[in-house]
Amino acid sequence: MKRILSLLFISLAIVSFTPTEDTKKSIFPAANVKNLKGELVNTSTFSNDGKPIVVSFWATWCKPCIQELTTLNGLYEDWKKETGVKIIIVSTDDARTAPKVAPFVNGKRWDFDVYLDENGDFKRAMNVNSVPHSFLIDKDGKVIAQHNSYAPGDEEKLYEEIKKLTAVSDK
């Protein structure tokens, strides 16, 4: 069995080196997450028409996450108008607290795109170790900035990065 497995590994590895023509280039690695209606959504379909995307991993029980997202929500309207940025928040809540995500987000009047990553597939694909962890991603899927924690004031640095990114793409 072990031998077969290792053979399989190698053959797959070889396959990976054979040049393939990518028809669709996705910004994010593929993983199944759920939206607030409970529908399965593949993260490879996340996009923002060539404008930057902020992805923030959080949980309903994580105090700094809530502090960060509450602050971002207050700024989101202005940021969207000025830069076209999209903020996607991905809850890492498991079966214990996942049913609270939708009521919580609505109760907080948050305007982000919200997804649940109950099985942790997207979290693993993005190499997230602990929450809060946010990424700023450009149109090609390149990680421009990332941050693993939240301190009041972090949002200013994030916005500078977003503005830099949109200034470049406007040229």
Added chain:
Amino acid sequence: MKCLRLFYLLVYCVIFVGSASYGFAQSDGGISGNFQIDAQTYKEDTLIGAEAIAEKMRSNGFLNLNFTKGAFSTGIRYEMYLKELNGFDKNLGGENGNTGITYRYARYSTEDYEVTVGNTYEQFGNGLIYRTYAERGLGLDNSLDGAKIKLTPVKGLQVIGLIGRQRTFFNLGAGIVRGGDIDLGLNDFLENFGQGILPSTFQLRVGASVVSKFQKDSDPVLKLPENVLGYATRMSMSFGDFSFNTEYAFKYNDPSAANNLTYNNGKALLLSGSYSTRGLGINVSMKSIDNMDFRSDRSAILTNLPINYLPAIAKNYTYRLLTLYPYATQNNGEIGIQGDLFYTFEKGTLLGGKYGTMITLNYSRVHGLDTTQIDEFTYNSEFLKFGKRKYFEDMGIEISKTWSKEFKTNIGFMQQYFNKDVVQTPGYGLIKASIIVAEIAYTFAPKQTIRMELQHMSAKHLEIDNQGNESDALPNLDGNNGNWMYALLEYTLAPSWFISAFNEWNYGNYYDGTKGDKPDLRIHYPSGNVIWVHDALRVQLGFGRIRGGVLCVGGVCRVVPASNGFSLSISSSF
């Protein structure tokens, strides 16, 4: 075995060296990963019960490496326990410490299907009969080593099949686990036959899963089932602002160490409903479980080799004093309800002020199931009825208010009933506690914030019998800790520095130095942390006395013994 591991490593190195690009979130050709190293020194401190550790210093660590190219991805995780940090399962470090590759996979995924060989994580429905996952902070990982196939033959339909053996520390468990799941999103599925068959305001999903495990019966006395089958069905729907979610699971008899060798079948029911609209969210859920401990080795206990996941139906608090008495699911039988309400007073209203005010209410209550023993190996239980014995009750209110861009407050009041005899160890009675929490954050200069937290717990310890009758505790009841106080001061300089100091003080302990031969146990637990963050890199240096207690992440808890010393933690992702 060792040779094979080396061989894998070599293959991976070739792959990783062969790929060039870096720092991409997307799927095209790159290495990514993360790591964390924790180290701690241990000083004997008899007063708080911190034992002398022979190694003086211990360290845990892991590194994940992933490689993705187009539809193909592969990865490994290296883990080390030299030896395991005090409080992690002793089997992780073993006699002399352990290191090795504990996780490796290769996956090919397209829009229609996904094949994975190696270690996989998956959850069927709410996890009542199948969930493999890793919680690194608890040293928990029950990944399935084998093969998994996910198919999406038509839009809206997903089928999963898997087989393998589960990870147990640095080995594989004794049993073989096989499982299948089918998930049908009716809205998407019906779109295959035409548009708008179901209105978009109405969403309906149904699903079903089966899991079976095989383990040889080598018991000299009992005749034990070698194949144990479990199944579950589920449904979730949402209509406008309402949503409803239910799952029922059943498991055939499976006498094991964890269920005291009962031949009863197991069952579980989960119901959850919520209503939410802008500014208001309400969630109510109910759960009843009877004999649902499901493991791939019938001799496994504690956090070892679980196949399913039964989350605690209680709020997951992170306030320090509220982690003193956390509820943990009683897999062998319980029934509970929980309700949460989130409401935000709009900006510009009297209560909302200029920046809004949020109020959170929470209530939960868990009882045992009443059972009558039929014979040594079977019993009758009243599945959907709250039994006589109360295990846990919790109610809380929290109000958070933003007064200005610089000034924020959060206050909370909670009341808890914790049957420690049942939830942890017999002989400790029950605890009734009231907790007050106040938190203030003040940004006094750009990017500089001071945060202060004050907490107080007044706790009463009582004795409780099997019928649920309470009586005043004997004063010498073990663990009669009484009241606690906690204060924290934190300074942050965004985006890189966090400096904090806190003290927990068990000022209400019954043992004040005058009772018997016990020393004064009204102990202070002062400690401090300095954290430096740069992008994804995080370096944390801590020191001080840490009280023993239960650390919970998600729904799983681990007992962390008291310690005194320095700790260092470094983590990053790339």
